[in-house]
Amino acid sequence: MATRIKLLLFINLFYFLGIASDQHSNIDQAQIHGAMEFLASDALQGRASGSHDELLAATYLASQLREIGIEPAGDEGGYIQNVSGEFNFFREGKKQWNTRNVIGKLEGRDEKMKDQVILLTAHMDHMGIGKPVNGDNIYNGADDDASGCVAVLQLARELAHEKTPKRTVLFVFFGSEETGGQGNQYFLQHPPVPIKNIVANLEFEMIGRADSAVKPDELWLTGFDRSNLGPELAKHGAKLVADPHPQQNFFQRSDNYALAKQGVVAHTVSSFGLHTDYHRPSDDVAHIDFNHMEQAIHSMLDPVKWLANSEFKPDWEAGKKP
Numbered sequence: 528m529a530t531r532i533k534l535l536l537f538i539n540l541f542y543f544l545g546i547a548s549d550q551h552s553n554i555d556q557a558q559i560h561g562a563m564e565f566l567a568s569d570a571l572q573g574r575a576s577g578s579h580d581e582l583l584a585a586t587y588l589a590s591q592l593r594e595i596g597i598e599p600a601g602d603e604g605g606y607i608q609n610v611s612g613e614f615n616f617f618r619e620g621k622k623q624w625n626t627r628n629v630i631g632k633l634e635g636r637d638e639k640m641k642d643q644v645i646l647l648t649a650h651m652d653h654m655g656i657g658k659p660v661n662g663d664n665i666y667n668g669a670d671d672d673a674s675g676c677v678a679v680l681q682l683a684r685e686l687a688h689e690k691t692p693k694r695t696v697l698f699v700f701f702g703s704e705e706t707g708g709q710g711n712q713y714f715l716q717h718p719p720v721p722i723k724n725i726v727a728n729l730e731f732e733m734i735g736r737a738d739s740a741v742k743p744d745e746l747w748l749t750g751f752d753r754s755n756l757g758p759e760l761a762k763h764g765a766k767l768v769a770d771p772h773p774q775q776n777f778f779q780r781s782d783n784y785a786l787a788k789q790g791v792v793a794h795t796v797s798s799f800g801l802h803t804d805y806h807r808p809s810d811d812v813a814h815i816d817f818n819h820m821e822q823a824i825h826s827m828l829d830p831v832k833w834l835a836n837s838e839f840k841p842d843w844e845a846g847k848k849p
């Protein structure tokens with residue numbers, strides 16, 4: 528009798544845990560969907576670099592970090608770091624600019640390791656309203672880079688929800704990446720932690736669709752063979768492989784690059800399969816493969832948790848530091 532009751536309890540417990548984990552993943556899917564539907568909505572008018580719409584995206588991301596329980600690390604006790612001054616641009620050279628970054632911090636729990644910082648980033652801006660294509664002039668930037676922002680948010684959720692990691696984790700959403708990384712330039716001039724304390728940077732860019740050049744569940748890391756970070760994350764479960772499009776120079780084409788030039792081991796995680804909706808109004812929520820995106824984010828949770836708790840310090844391979 529006792530055994531049978533215990534067995535029943537045991538079965539019930541498994542049943543309950545099963546439901547609980549299903550619910551967790553349903554919530555997770557809904558969070559990913561909901562955040563994408565806001566960031567890439569027509570209401571945000573394409574989050575143009577340095578615009579009011581970019582500020583709306585920044586405000587939303589800041590409020591999400593607050594709700595998740597990540598501490599603010601921007602200006603004056605808030606999440607937003609105001610960016611203004613003279614910056615370098617791709618085409619126009621130097622000019623005055625105003626944009627912003629969103630910065631949140633989860634302080635490490637280990638006294639000896641909390642000075643070591645893992646930096647998780649994405650860029651919140653896109654191209655705004657532009658030349659109409661098939662009657663649509665809003666460049667929603669769902670894949671580029673609402674998908675990366677949502678990945679960083681979900682990583683924040685996961686890391687804040689579980690036991691605080693030993694290392695400090697910074698969550699940063701850069702403004703004005705599309706115009707040349709002005710948010711990132713300012714971040715490097717006014718870092719919330721000393722740059723030398725940043726152990727690794729992972730930028731998340733365009734993970735909303737699968738890349739047919741790699742396996743469907745794989746993501747690629749730009750500059751994979753430049754450091755031992757990608758291989759080590761892969762050993763800890765990340766479905767990370769080398770970038771199959773080296774001729775595109777993606778390592779140099781996102782915010783990770785400026786950090787890498789400062790010596791930080793910094794790469795971009797992506798699954799951009801060179802789709803034709805890139806930088807077009809049709810990069811919208813309707814073209815997001817949510818199954819892929821959810822799986823992509825989930826695949827990075829444990830490897831990032833491992834990195835945030837590990838004593839492993841990635842390093843550049845000889846001669847591969849940019």
Ligand SMILES: [Zn+2]
Binds near residue numbers: 672
């Ligand atoms: Zn991008």
